[in-house]
Amino acid sequence: MYKLQVIIGSTRDGRNADAVCRWFLPVARSHAAFQLEVLDLRDWPLPMFQETIASVGDFANPTYSDPLVKRWNEKIGEADAYIIVTPEYNRTIPAVLKNAIDTVFFSYRFRHKPVAFVSYSLGQTAGVCAVQHLNQIMIETEAVPVRTPTLIPLVGSAFDAEGKPSNPGLGVSLSVMLDDLAWLTKALATARAEGEPPPAALRLRSASPRR
Ligand SMILES: Cc1cc2nc3c(=O)[nH]c(=O)nc-3n(C[C@H](O)[C@H](O)[C@H](O)COP(=O)(O)O)c2cc1C
Numbered sequence: 222m223y224k225l226q227v228i229i230g231s232t233r234d235g236r237n238a239d240a241v242c243r244w245f246l247p248v249a250r251s252h253a254a255f256q257l258e259v260l261d262l263r264d265w266p267l268p269m270f271q272e273t274i275a276s277v278g279d280f281a282n283p284t285y286s287d288p289l290v291k292r293w294n295e296k297i298g299e300a301d302a303y304i305i306v307t308p309e310y311n312r313t314i315p316a317v318l319k320n321a322i323d324t325v326f327f328s329y330r331f332r333h334k335p336v337a338f339v340s341y342s343l344g345q346t347a348g349v350c351a352v353q354h355l356n357q358i359m360i361e362t363e364a365v366p367v368r369t370p371t372l373i374p375l376v377g378s379a380f381d382a383e384g385k386p387s388n389p390g391l392g393v394s395l396s397v398m399l400d401d402l403a404w405l406t407k408a409l410a411t412a413r414a415e416g417e418p419p420p421a422a423l424r425l426r427s428a429s430p431r432r
Contacts, residue, residue: 223301223406225255230307230318232263237376238306241341243384245371248395249304254403258300262317265293270323277327290324298330302406303364305355306339308376309348314355322358329420331362333413335405337398338366341373348372363420365409367402371395 227246231238242259250257268287278284285291307314325331336359340348352370359366371394373379373386380386418424 222256223254223403223410224299225249225257225302225304225402225406226297226300227257227259227304227306228318228321229259229261229263230305230315230321232261232315232317237308237341237343240380240384241306241339241373241376244380244386244391245306245339245395248392249399252399252403254406255302255399260296262321265289265321267293267321267324270320270326272324272327274327280327283328293321293324294328294330297325298328300334301410302334302402303331303336304339304402305336305359307341307348307351307355309340309342309346309351312350314351314358319358322362325362329363331359331364332420333409333417334364335402335409336364336366337402338370339373339395339398340370341376341379343375343377345374347374365405367398367405369394369398369401371398 227249229238229242246257246259249255267289271286272290276284276286283291283294285294305318307318338352338355340352342348349372352372356366371391373391379388379391386392
């Protein structure tokens with residue numbers, strides 16, 4: 222079994238993230254490939270990103286500016302794969318989620334691991350703008366995004382009193398997403414075990430002419 226972390230990207234009171242998670246977490250937990258851990262950003266009150274080379278300290282055993290930043294980087298490093306649950310805020314992801322991703326900047330802990338997205342919004346767009354931005358953001362971390370997200374439109378009425386989705390198509394996209402995530406998780410874990418090149422940004426910088 223591979224370690225799958227689910228990052229919940231909304232922290233406000235009364236969040237619709239809870240209805241989404243009530244439905245999809247048991248499905249993800251029942252997937253044979255994964256051992257699941259939920260990382261609720263409510264439990265990780267990270268400071269706004271402010272790291273520098275100096276605050277990171279020794280890269281072999283970094284201190285960072287805050288013990289929680291260090292723990293967050295270590296926690297992210299434990300997983301083989303990720304699912305990010307995000308609403309759409311002003312056509313992108315919540316600032317608290319972007320901050321949590323940026324906070325992993327210096328340790329490259331997302332690197333060469335697959336990531337899938339569950340998004341939702343009150344309107345018809347289902348958070349697709351947030352997912353498009355997450356694709357770009359996570360590629361920059363050198364994570365590998367899964368092609369198929371689970372997009373939930375009209376989240377206020379998407380689930381019945383028992384938490385089941387009124388649109389059966391949601392279950393189909395979740396199933397495809399989880400199976401593709403599992404395949405990529407195995408492929409990338411196997412590849413990582415055979416060795417990894419240094420991060421692309423570091424290689425590009427070292428190959429650039431110095432000024
Ligand atoms: C700050 C803010 C910005 C929002 N912007 C959008 C948006 O751009 N597109 C959209 O479809 N819904 C937008 N919404 C509605 C959210 O998709 C909806 O409130 C959703 O439930 C938020 O997730 P949460 O309840 O888990 O925090 C916005 C909501 C908030 C609070």
